[in-house]
Amino acid sequence: MKPARRKRPPALTELEGSVLGMIGSRGPCTPYAIRRDFQESPSLYWSASAGAVYPLIGRLKKQGLIKVKRTTGDGRGGNLYVLTPAGERALRSWLGPPCPPTTISVPPDPLRNRVETFAMLSVKERAAFLGDAIRHVEAYLRDIQAYTERKKADGEEIDYLVGLGAYRMTQARLEWLREAARLLGLKVTEENDSSL
Amino acid sequence: MKPARRKRPPALTELEGSVLGMIGSRGPCTPYAIRRDFQESPSLYWSASAGAVYPLIGRLKKQGLIKVKRTTGDGRGGNLYVLTPAGERALRSWLGPPCPPTTISVPPDPLRNRVETFAMLSVKERAAFLGDAIRHVEAYLRDIQAYTERKKADGEEIDYLVGLGAYRMTQARLEWLREAARLLGLKVTEENDSSL
DNA sequence: ATGGCCATGTAAGATGTTACATGATTTA
DNA sequence: TAAATCATGTAACATCTTACATGGCCAT
Numbered sequence: 001m002k003p004a005r006r007k008r009p010p011a012l013t014e015l016e017g018s019v020l021g022m023i024g025s026r027g028p029c030t031p032y033a034i035r036r037d038f039q040e041s042p043s044l045y046w047s048a049s050a051g052a053v054y055p056l057i058g059r060l061k062k063q064g065l066i067k068v069k070r071t072t073g074d075g076r077g078g079n080l081y082v083l084t085p086a087g088e089r090a091l092r093s094w095l096g097p098p099c100p101p102t103t104i105s106v107p108p109d110p111l112r113n114r115v116e117t118f119a120m121l122s123v124k125e126r127a128a129f130l131g132d133a134i135r136h137v138e139a140y141l142r143d144i145q146a147y148t149e150r151k152k153a154d155g156e157e158i159d160y161l162v163g164l165g166a167y168r169m170t171q172a173r174l175e176w177l178r179e180a181a182r183l184l185g186l187k188v189t190e191e192n193d194s195s196l
Numbered sequence: 197m198k199p200a201r202r203k204r205p206p207a208l209t210e211l212e213g214s215v216l217g218m219i220g221s222r223g224p225c226t227p228y229a230i231r232r233d234f235q236e237s238p239s240l241y242w243s244a245s246a247g248a249v250y251p252l253i254g255r256l257k258k259q260g261l262i263k264v265k266r267t268t269g270d271g272r273g274g275n276l277y278v279l280t281p282a283g284e285r286a287l288r289s290w291l292g293p294p295c296p297p298t299t300i301s302v303p304p305d306p307l308r309n310r311v312e313t314f315a316m317l318s319v320k321e322r323a324a325f326l327g328d329a330i331r332h333v334e335a336y337l338r339d340i341q342a343y344t345e346r347k348k349a350d351g352e353e354i355d356y357l358v359g360l361g362a363y364r365m366t367q368a369r370l371e372w373l374r375e376a377a378r379l380l381g382l383k384v385t386e387e388n389d390s391s392l
Numbered sequence: 393a394t395g396g397c398c399a400t401g402t403a404a405g406a407t408g409t410t411a412c413a414t415g416a417t418t419t420a
Numbered sequence: 421t422a423a424a425t426c427a428t429g430t431a432a433c434a435t436c437t438t439a440c441a442t443g444g445c446c447a448t
Contacts, residue, residue: 013435014306021313032399044297045304052436054401076399076444095310095317097328103306104332105240106340110210110299112361114291117217118354121291132293136300144302158314161379165308165372172368176361183357209407228427248408250429272416272427 015046017094019056020065020083024091025158028069028080031057042144042166057081065090111137111173115180127186130177137174138191144170145196167196211242213290215252216261216279220287221354224265224276227253238340238362253277261286307333307369311376323382326373333370334387340366341392363392 012020022034031053038048046052060066065087072078083091096103111133118126148163171193181188208216218230227249234244242248256262261283268274279287292299307329314322344359367389377384 014304014309015435018309018312021309021316025313025315030399031401035399042302043304044301047437049437050399050401051403051438055435072399074399074444077401078399091313091316095313095325097324099307099329099332102240103310104329104336106238106336106362106366107303107305108210108239108241109303109361109365111295112358113210113214113217114299115361116214116354116358117221117287117291118357119221120217120287128293129291133295133300136295140300140302157379158312161314161376162308162312164375165305165311165369166302168368168372168375169305169365170302172364173361176364179360179364180357183353206406211407226427227429231427243409245409246427246429247410247431251407268427270416270427273429274427 012090012094015052016056016060017091019053020060020087020091020094023066023081024083024088028082030072030078030080032078042147042163060087107169109173111177118184123184123186126184127181130181130184130186131188134174134177134181134188137170137177138193141167141170141174141193145194148196164196171195208286208290211248212252212256213287215249216256216283216287216290219262219277220279220284224278226268226274226276228274238343238359256283303365305369307373314380319380319382322380323377326377326380326382327384330370330373330377330384333366333373334389337363337366337370337389341390344392360392367391 019034022037023029026033026037034057035048035050035053038046057066061068061081063086064084066081067084068079069082070080072080114129121129144163144167148160148167151160151163174193178188215230218233219225222229222233230253231244231246231249234242253262257264257277259282260280262277263280264275265278266276268276310325317325340359340363344356344363347356347359370389374384
């Protein structure tokens with residue numbers, strides 16, 4: 001008689017992996033603490049809305065990847081979750097190595113998507129778009145820099161590293177926008193960045 | 197009497213904007229041609245599956261943003277779509293300026309998400325992760341470089357620019373991974389890139 | 393004690409995915 | 421002409437978003 005085939009666990013989504021990673025690396029946390037972590041991050045990609053996080057926690061719990069360690073105790077029924085051994089295995093498998101192609105390939109970029117349409121635009125319109133984008137990214141870069149330096153000053157080495165990743169990516173986008181303006185024969189003011 | 201309030205058109209999603217942009221900048225195209233464009237791109241972010249593209253085209257058509265210009269003529273009932281004036285307005289509004297914060301803020305990065313969990317990992321595990329990631333990104337960078345140089349050689353200026361954006365972002369991710377390895381006191385082989 | 397924020401959820405809807413179905417065209 | 425591929429779709433499902441509901445805690 002063949003052994004009962006255990007249903008293979010479906011691969012974790014990016015959001016599930018990130019949440020599992022938070023629980024694993026920050027220790028016991030409530031769903032609300034997880035939401036705050038996402039909201040504090042400089043990326044706007046995930047809203048980490050209640051409607052995303054609470055059901056996700058429920059799924060992970062039902063799959064036995066996390067379990068309640070204890071309650072917050074403040075009458076609001078908050079639960080502190082931790083990884084189960086199965087959860088830690090799932091997390092390590094999501095982490096890799098090996099890195100799957102979707103982890104390696106270039107992330108999506110709304111600015112790049114918009115530059116794709118430049119064939120439709122006049123030189124003037126291109127200049128208007130790039131000028132506006134460059135100004136906004138410059139301001140945003142300073143925000144990320146402050147965020148990253150604060151993490152470093154607080155001695156949070158991993159958070160510093162993560163912030164640095166966001167900073168490097170933003171720097172690259174900004175330099176690309178300036179390069180695009182040059183290649184298209186547009187004038188741009190070359191601001192001197194005080195870089196990390 | 198108040199004028200009848202026209203229902204405000206909902207903002208375009210990133211995928212809708214990109215598709216509208218393809219139709220606008222490449223001229224009349226079939227849904228299939230749009231899917232091929234996505235599949236040819238080095239990014240794996242959108243599968244541009246049939247189940248995404250065909251219903252999306254249907255929505256844009258129903259909203260009056262695109263219309264059928266003519267059929268392909270080859271018995272397969274393929275339609276060539278073009279922008280309507282309302283479609284061009286919607287596209288320009290999606291493009292900006294001004295760039296909304298979601299367009300400016302740092303794109304999501306699966307590698308960054310994984311580094312967030314480093315607190316859980318031993319030095320050895322971190323080194324294994326970074327080493328694997330660095331090797332894969334190095335190989336991927338060469339692919340993007342070839343893709344970008346081909347576009348340049350073909351004289352496709354806009355596509356070259358877009359490829360360059362993907363290249364710059366990949367370059368930044370690779371340099372960040374190497375920087376991370378150094379900051380964490382790990383040894384990495386410093387390969388000399390022949391860069392664009 | 394009450395108005396505002398904290399915290400946990402749920403409901404409805406939009407959008408994307410995988411898998412499948414179907415017929416036309418090209419190629420061996 | 422048979423098999424492979426091109427091209428257009430549909431169906432079932434998963435996941436995320438916005439908006440709402442509910443009740444506890446806290447400051448005035």
